[in-house]
Amino acid sequence: MLLPAVAAKHSTDGMISAEVLKKGNRDQIVDYYVAKNLTAENADFSYKILTRLNASKKTIFQKVSFVHAVFEGCYFNQCFFDSCDFTGARFIGCNFHQTSFAGCKFAYATFERCQIDDDILSKEAPLEDNLKMRFARTLRMNYQQIGDAKAVNHAISFELQATESYLYKSWASGETYYREKYRGIIVVRQFWRWTCFRLLDLIWGNGESVLKLLRSFLLAFLVVGLSEGATSGDPWNLRKYLMGLQHAPAIFFGVSGVGSFGPTAASVIAATRLVGMAFLTAILIKRLGRR
Structure with a gap:
């Protein structure tokens, strides 16, 4: 422990004195094995660093506090966590094989490289x-x-x-x-x-729905087709609108000419087409990139 005079000297040199920096309340539990069911009465892992903690199959953790605990390389096989508090907990490289959770708190919890079933999203997500x-x-x-x-x-x-x-x-x-x-x-x-x-x-x-993007394409076809019919010179002729809808995909994708559209409308159609194809490409790259 630094003497007052030394501490003051270190403070002026940019160091942190002993009065400012003190030992925290974290204890490290390394390579332990949970052999029986745990409850709030016989276990409290708040602020603990749990490294390679294992548990026997079908072990039950009931109302146990893991507030701001750190799990590193832990393995829980077919265990059950009932009403446990994982507020602020951090999970790193853990395996929760067929482990289930019920009524647990995961506010501010983080996960890294963990094997855990995705049903935790719908069952244990915070309400806020x-x-x-x-x-x-x-x-x-x-x-x-x-x-x-x-x-x-x-x-x-x-x-x-x-x-x-x-x-x-x-x-x-x-x-x-x-x-x-x-x-x-x-x-x-x-x-x-x-x-x-x-x-x-x-x-x-x-960026997650191809079907919604295709629906947007269909809406664009409808707008182009109706606009083609309305600007054809005979806006009361239903046949013009049907022909416009028929030609709309070709006009939109640039396969055929711009029909009766002027330069401004043709530019808008081209810009919409480019943006739509960019959206489609982005979705496909994201989807295929996850495989």
């Missing part, structure tokens, strides 16, 4: 939208690290739902949390962010 969004995001990154494409897609879908709900509540909800956090002009900004999010979701599912 902002925490649910972060929970889905950390699991999405975790599943990307282990190459589980199906789980990645599930996590992305869950994250997008939570994001949309959070953005909507940030400007429309009367809940105290949102009204204290977002005030004045910030509400307008959140409304704009939600509007952009919803628009991109309608166009291409925020």
